[in-house]
Amino acid sequence: MSHLKIEQGRLNIARQIASPNFNARPEQTEIRLVVIHNISLPPSQFGGGYIEQFFQNQLDHGKHPYFETIRGMQVSAHLLILRTGEILQFVNFNDRAWHAGRSSYLGQVECNDYSIGIELEGSDDLPFEEAQYQQLSQVIVALESAYPKTKKHLAGHSDIAPQRKTDPGDFFDWQKLRQLLQQTRAT
């Protein structure tokens, strides 16, 4: 069992930060997939609060050359797990966040319609933090309880958009996550 709770589409321990980048899921859509991503701004640099600003369309694009390359992008995820393990929620789970882009899972396109997107603060070239795995496994088991169709449907962004995306990357330890999930479900 997870020690986290989800009520009315919100994770109880998450710091709630509203992103304007969401809309309604198509009617009668059951949430049935969890997608794992990584993000860091600038790439491979952590802290600074730039991801939060980006998801709120409030990033100062003059602050770094990389930020110019993402000007005008309107994206979000339901959750962001920082390096410390702190969890931020930008979009209610019952709404459609804009994290997957053009994508397909088991032949079903437009994963944003029916998935929950979780960003880990990280990059393709660095290991993730223990605290992030711990929190991620707790979150996923809580999501399985609130949205039972997500059970056994866990994918990386690179799995659902293999031509375009590489995250969460080779440093993401799927085996470790699966072990933590088993432990969390069993206790």
Ligand SMILES: [Zn+2]
């Ligand atoms: Zn991604």
